[in-house]
Amino acid sequence: MGMKTRKKKASLPSLRSADKDFDIVIVGGGLAGLTLSCLLGKTAKNLKIACIDRDDPQRAVDGDFRTTAISFGSAKILDRAGLWNEIEPRGCPIRDIRIFDADTPLLLQFLSEEAGGKIFGWILKNSDLREIMFNKIKTLRQIRHIPSTGVNGFEHKNDKIRVTLENGQEITARLVVGADGRGSFVRDFLDIPTRRWDYGQRAVICNITHENPHENRAIENFWPQGPFAILPMNDDEKGRHVSSLVFTEHGPKSRSLMQLDEEAFLNAVAAKFPAFYGEIDLASPRQCYPLSLIHASRYIGPRMALVADAAHGIHPVAGQGLNLGFRDIGELAGLIAQAAENGEDIGSPDVLETYQRRRRPDNVAMAAVTDALVRLFSNNLLPVRILRRAGLRAVSKLPPAKRFFMKNAMGAGE
Numbered sequence: 001m002g003m004k005t006r007k008k009k010a011s012l013p014s015l016r017s018a019d020k021d022f023d024i025v026i027v028g029g030g031l032a033g034l035t036l037s038c039l040l041g042k043t044a045k046n047l048k049i050a051c052i053d054r055d056d057p058q059r060a061v062d063g064d065f066r067t068t069a070i071s072f073g074s075a076k077i078l079d080r081a082g083l084w085n086e087i088e089p090r091g092c093p094i095r096d097i098r099i100f101d102a103d104t105p106l107l108l109q110f111l112s113e114e115a116g117g118k119i120f121g122w123i124l125k126n127s128d129l130r131e132i133m134f135n136k137i138k139t140l141r142q143i144r145h146i147p148s149t150g151v152n153g154f155e156h157k158n159d160k161i162r163v164t165l166e167n168g169q170e171i172t173a174r175l176v177v178g179a180d181g182r183g184s185f186v187r188d189f190l191d192i193p194t195r196r197w198d199y200g201q202r203a204v205i206c207n208i209t210h211e212n213p214h215e216n217r218a219i220e221n222f223w224p225q226g227p228f229a230i231l232p233m234n235d236d237e238k239g240r241h242v243s244s245l246v247f248t249e250h251g252p253k254s255r256s257l258m259q260l261d262e263e264a265f266l267n268a269v270a271a272k273f274p275a276f277y278g279e280i281d282l283a284s285p286r287q288c289y290p291l292s293l294i295h296a297s298r299y300i301g302p303r304m305a306l307v308a309d310a311a312h313g314i315h316p317v318a319g320q321g322l323n324l325g326f327r328d329i330g331e332l333a334g335l336i337a338q339a340a341e342n343g344e345d346i347g348s349p350d351v352l353e354t355y356q357r358r359r360r361p362d363n364v365a366m367a368a369v370t371d372a373l374v375r376l377f378s379n380n381l382l383p384v385r386i387l388r389r390a391g392l393r394a395v396s397k398l399p400p401a402k403r404f405f406m407k408n409a410m411g412a413g414e
């Protein structure tokens with residue numbers, strides 16, 4: 001395998017020599033890379049791990065106003081990583097999910113009472129998740145978090161990989177995990193082809209304060225230009241009721257909601273916000289994310305594996321992107337810990353192929369389901385509209401079908 005490099009940045013203080021040889025180097029310290037670091041730190045205690053992220057930690061915490069819906073299955077993985085005790089109190093439980101199709105009355109409702117009182121998941125601020133993970137990593141002796149510099153080269157040498165950082169430093173690893181997001185450098189290095197397409201949609205996100213409590217209600221309203229979702233959050237420090245908004249749009253950027261001044265944007269939001277919430281106001285700046293699907297044809301290469309968005313990125317319509325990533329992490333960490341415990345090679349083809357074989361079907365299925373949902377609900381043709389509304393009404397009247405959807409919404413399948 002050849003060496004690929006990118007332009008070097010200004011040098012940082014050099015690593016001590018004891019800090020140069022690692023068992024695992026995790027490229028990318030977003031929510032996936034940080035979770036994997038914490039999980040390995042708890043479950044594979046004899047392994048030395050480096051987690052390298054190009055971002056500055058404070059900028060990563062302050063610069064992301066998104067929220068993430070965390071499923072039960074993900075909560076279990078976060079618990080194994082020693083993170084859930086701190087995450088749960090900051091999460092807002094979802095007890096009521098309401099689905100609308102544009103301007104229809106309520107079409108489908110899932111209530112936690114119908115699921116034996118179980119909640120459907122939790123809404124967390126991404127900034128809270130990152131902060132908790134950064135703090136946890138500091139307490140894990142064998143994890144070295146190296147922020148503010150990227151990885152820009154790899155070279156395979158016998159049973160090791162030499163990893164070059166943008167600050168010019170070099171470290172080694174027996175296994176490299178690419179948790180470096182949709183534009184993955186690790187995936188590019190391995191020359192892994194991807195299937196990808198652009199939905200021509202953008203998600204404009206922000207937080208909204210509202211007069212009345214949300215009563216743990218999540219709203220998903222499918223408009224032809226894309227889904228409009230309202231997700232419940234915990235009251236803010238001033239006691240105001242808050243929800244997070246994902247307002248999907250399409251069309252030219254020059255006509256984007258991002259171009260509107262605050263008052264015009266708030267009017268556009270208010271036009272779609274249910275009256276139940278009362279008066280609304282903006283509680284954070286807006287951010288905009290182009291929406292696309294991407295799936296790597298392989299997740300592995302020699303002594304290398306991809307997890308989360310580096311392997312697969314989906315439309316956020318069902319709030320499942322990171323939940324899939326957590327399942328990758330749970331699987332890979334389990335295999336690594338087992339190999340380490342048995343004295344086997346943690347980067348062997350056997351470990352990596354088992355990981356890929358176990359994770360691909362779930363990721364492919366979820367990509368297909370979300371893709372079908374987006375296409376079905378972005379279609380404004382009358383016959384399609386009539387059929388999908390009839391379909392949703394039928395689900396709402398069929399208890400077994402409702403139970404199936406509720407189970408999946410909770411991520412209780414795992």
Ligand SMILES: Cc1cc2nc3c(=O)[nH]c(=O)nc-3n(C[C@H](O)[C@H](O)[C@H](O)COP(=O)(O)OP(=O)(O)OC[C@H]3O[C@@H](n4cnc5c(N)ncnc54)[C@H](O)[C@@H]3O)c2cc1C
Pocket residue numbers: 027028029030031032033052053054055066067068069070149150151152179180181182184185203205246289307308309310316318319320321322323324325
């Ligand atoms: C609007 C929106 C709403 C969403 N809502 C949900 C939801 O409710 N539930 C859900 O499960 N998912 C949701 N998702 C998906 C979720 O946000 C992503 O799946 C998740 O952020 C992916 O995390 P990651 O760590 O894999 O990648 P990223 O967050 O992209 O992190 C990658 C990290 O790698 C670093 N990096 C990149 N290249 C290098 C390099 N060469 N060297 C070192 N570091 C590098 C970057 O600095 C970055 O920190 C949503 C997505 C969007 C856009």
